[in-house]
Amino acid sequence: MSHTESDLRALLDERGHHPAGGEPAASLDAIVRRGRRIRRGRRALAAGGALAAAVTLAFALPVIRQEAPPVSMTARQPADTARMDRAPEPPASYQVVLFTERFELPLIHAERFSTVGVPRTVTFSPASVYTGYKVVCADPRAWVVTFIDTKGGEPGGTSGRCGKGGGGHHDGLSAPSGWLKRPQSLETWVFPADAPIRKVMESIAGCDRTGCDETDQARALRDPEVRDRLAAEVGEQPGAWAVGVYDAPRKE
16 A cells, blocks of 8 residues: 555654654654655666666567568479570571472561460461461470461361471462461460370370370370360460461562
């Protein structure tokens, strides 16, 4: 319980005198002054302790830094550098071999892509019936399938490893009628080198006793069911590649 200074004075006035009615054993004013000094000292000590505690707390608190965003498990996996490279540049020209005739077509259009496993369509305006095209990949073992319209209505094109082909051209016998009258297009699929083509084609048509070698796998990629199932297996993933279209007006 706490007492005010007036309470203390009253108490001392009542009990501070000698039992025989003599003077008090100590001066009331002296006792009050001493009590004030003790209270001031306690307040100073309390204030000093609070300050010390505050200073200690300030130095004890850890430094808070902004946390980096969590890294996904996919990002931790080793990157396939061949697939992550920039798309290679298509050649500046394309050589056409037509029976005994040979000539060069210049590059007229190019498009670059950074993912594989999905179809891409490149649209261009041909300058002759000899239009050529070439697919180049950062990973030369990637699988490539191309489709382009032909005169007979059936889609022409190529399929196989990117580094072993990935190109073709028209001529007067294969180009569709009206080839030069409107923009044309080239559809291209690129799959990673380790795409499970054999697994997919076995489930659809099976493999004969010679096995599903790379020639069979390249041929199977012409089947839309094989491509669709393969695309579902691999999904869209990083992989750099490019398409070049080549053409120039020619005198017949």
